[in-house]
Amino acid sequence: MAQHTVVVSRSTLKRLPLYLHLLEKLQAEGVETISCTYIAKEFDFDPTQVRKDVEATGEVGTARIGFRVAGLTDKIKEFLGWNNAHDAFLIGAGNMGKALLGYKDFEKYGLNIVAAFDKDPKKVGAKIFGKEVMPLSKMPALVKRMHINIGIVTVPAEHAQAAVDALIDAGVKAIWNFAPAPLKIPEGVILENARLTQSLAVLTNNLTRVLKP
Amino acid sequence: MAQHTVVVSRSTLKRLPLYLHLLEKLQAEGVETISCTYIAKEFDFDPTQVRKDVEATGEVGTARIGFRVAGLTDKIKEFLGWNNAHDAFLIGAGNMGKALLGYKDFEKYGLNIVAAFDKDPKKVGAKIFGKEVMPLSKMPALVKRMHINIGIVTVPAEHAQAAVDALIDAGVKAIWNFAPAPLKIPEGVILENARLTQSLAVLTNNLTRVLKP
Numbered sequence: 001m002a003q004h005t006v007v008v009s010r011s012t013l014k015r016l017p018l019y020l021h022l023l024e025k026l027q028a029e030g031v032e033t034i035s036c037t038y039i040a041k042e043f044d045f046d047p048t049q050v051r052k053d054v055e056a057t058g059e060v061g062t063a064r065i066g067f068r069v070a071g072l073t074d075k076i077k078e079f080l081g082w083n084n085a086h087d088a089f090l091i092g093a094g095n096m097g098k099a100l101l102g103y104k105d106f107e108k109y110g111l112n113i114v115a116a117f118d119k120d121p122k123k124v125g126a127k128i129f130g131k132e133v134m135p136l137s138k139m140p141a142l143v144k145r146m147h148i149n150i151g152i153v154t155v156p157a158e159h160a161q162a163a164v165d166a167l168i169d170a171g172v173k174a175i176w177n178f179a180p181a182p183l184k185i186p187e188g189v190i191l192e193n194a195r196l197t198q199s200l201a202v203l204t205n206n207l208t209r210v211l212k213p
Numbered sequence: 214m215a216q217h218t219v220v221v222s223r224s225t226l227k228r229l230p231l232y233l234h235l236l237e238k239l240q241a242e243g244v245e246t247i248s249c250t251y252i253a254k255e256f257d258f259d260p261t262q263v264r265k266d267v268e269a270t271g272e273v274g275t276a277r278i279g280f281r282v283a284g285l286t287d288k289i290k291e292f293l294g295w296n297n298a299h300d301a302f303l304i305g306a307g308n309m310g311k312a313l314l315g316y317k318d319f320e321k322y323g324l325n326i327v328a329a330f331d332k333d334p335k336k337v338g339a340k341i342f343g344k345e346v347m348p349l350s351k352m353p354a355l356v357k358r359m360h361i362n363i364g365i366v367t368v369p370a371e372h373a374q375a376a377v378d379a380l381i382d383a384g385v386k387a388i389w390n391f392a393p394a395p396l397k398i399p400e401g402v403i404l405e406n407a408r409l410t411q412s413l414a415v416l417t418n419n420l421t422r423v424l425k426p
Contacts, residue, residue, distance in 0.1 A: 021370065021393045028371075040393055079420035080414045099312030105393065106368045109413055113215050146260040147419060150264040154320060155233065158241075173421045176413070178365035180234045180318065182255055188231075190423060196407055197230040200322055200389070203405040205226050207362060207387045 006079075008056045015053050016076050017109075018043060023073045035066035082110035089148050089172070091163045092155035093118040093126070093133045096178050102129040109124060113152065115142070136166070143170035150174045157181035164191075219292075223408065228266050229289050230322075231256060232407035236286045249280035252423045279371035299345035301389070302361050304376045306331040306339070306346045309391050313365060315342040328355070347380070356383035363387045377404075 022042055024036060031071035036054060040047035043053045054067065061067040077083045090097055093116045101107070101113055118124060119136040126133045134142075140149070151167035153160055153175060160179035167175060173190070174190035177183060235255055240245060253301065272288040274280040278299035290296045298320070303310055306329045313319070314326055331337060332349040336362060339346045347355075355361070362382035366373055366388060373392035380388060387403035390396060396402045 007422070008418075010415055013415045014411040016394070017414045018395065018407065021410070022395045025370070025394065045326055054215065065366075079418065081417035086417060086420065093298070094310045095315035099308045101242035103409075105410075106413075109410055110417055111413060142222070149424065150416070168374055174416055176416050180230070181238065182235045188423075190416060190419045192412055192419070194412040195230065196316075197234070197318075197322055198227040199405055199407040200319075200324060201230045201295075202226045202322055202389055203225055203389050203403060204294035204299060205221075205292065205362070206405070207299065208405045210386055210401075211362065 004059075006056050008053070012053045012056060013080070015043075015045070015050075016057070016080060019050075020073065020076045020080075023069050023076070027069050027073065031069055032137060033066045034069050034072070037060075038066075050083035061195065069118060076112070080110070082108075083112060084145075085112045086110055086150055087113060087114045087146065088150035088176070089143065089151055089167070090116040090152040090154060091118070091136065091139070091167065092116075092153060092179075093120075093123045093128060094154060094156075097127050097152075097154035100154060100178075101131050104109050111150070114146065114148065121186070125181050143167070143172055150176060153177045153179055157177055216414075217270050220380040223264070225269060226293070229254075229264075229270070229293055232263075232267070232321070233286065236266060236282050236289070237310075240282050241287065244282055246279045246284070247282050249274075251279075256278045291421045292358055292401055293323070295321075297323060299324045299363050300325050300327045300359065300361050301363035301365050302352060302380070302385070303355065303367060304331070304349065304352070304380065304390075305329075305372075306333075306341060306369060307335045307369075308321045310367035311341050311364075313391075314344050314365060316318070324363070327361065328358065328363060333348060352379065353383035356380070360384060366390045368392055389408055 003024040019039055036051040037047050040050040056081040057075040059067055059072050064176045070113050088111055090113050097116060115131055116133045117139045118133055123133050124135045153163050155163045157179050160181040161183055164175055164183050168189055177193045223301055223331040225226055227412055232252055250260050253263040254261050270288040272285050273279055301324055303326050310329060329346045330349045330352045331346055335406040336346050337348045364385040368376045370392050373394040376397055377396050390406045393410050
């Protein structure tokens, strides 16, 4: 499909889920069409930017009517790769790992966490939200057998690089990292950091300034 | 302190935690001084940008030696507001809420989640990682009595706006939102979204392109 070959900026990729969340809300309220101006106003974005983002997904609007909410929802999901399920393995069955295993919305966004792995024998064997925790030693063979492309890393910072290396050695193509650690990956592998500390930094720095007498 | 009044870009604020994680790793390895060039190389950033980021914190380096790892660590923490503990309330004791309550590193980054609130009577009364889950109705009085500035929102998308409204009405100054929902907040209140779906969007879109035959 042609639209998948369109390479957009990271900023566009990060705005599209916001539009999707808004579309989901509107769809639940029975709204059928929407304009870029409306979306722009909701988020205080530039309408021209919103139009560019939306058009990158391949969706075509109608003059004076705008975009169909259902059609645009589908196009955004397709563009983000959320219309197909991606199977993923998770390394590190601690608190953050457990939360991700129990996060039901992921399936809506095309992420299917198949199993979790941990090197702690005390954690192995448990079932978390129906997903088995297996010994880390079994991960490489299972990545190959099940053609797993995504590895989610929720281990402590000091073990993150080893977990990432093991996943990539096994054949995983993309790493979603939750550990607050700098990571090295070979070229061709995708690394996306979901760093809560970065978001927290923006929050606490702004708050510190607001609270200053 | 003068450096707190320096307003930096959101991008700088998001890079500083990365430097901090690197500094923590180096400190554990016994490294005492570091150059901006070294930091830049680690993250594949522009050295001039790194120097600008670092200098915004107020830390001053020495020619040919660079910055002291311990000194720079302290300055970044101070700049981000992580040297003082910020007390926070969490609304929504589901899986994501539980994970955040159990995330030990937050205290290192100046965030102290004091209590959790939920409107589900079945969740109320439980202790999660030593923190009590209280009925949502008790939140407003406690925000005032305990001078809570940060509200963390981990409720489902459809209840997020109501939770945020209640927190702001009670007097909270900053919202850290984990719900995939568009939110409206009054001027003067800080809203920071920790949206996993945005990070996931970058990952799956890139992966879809990589996997294309």
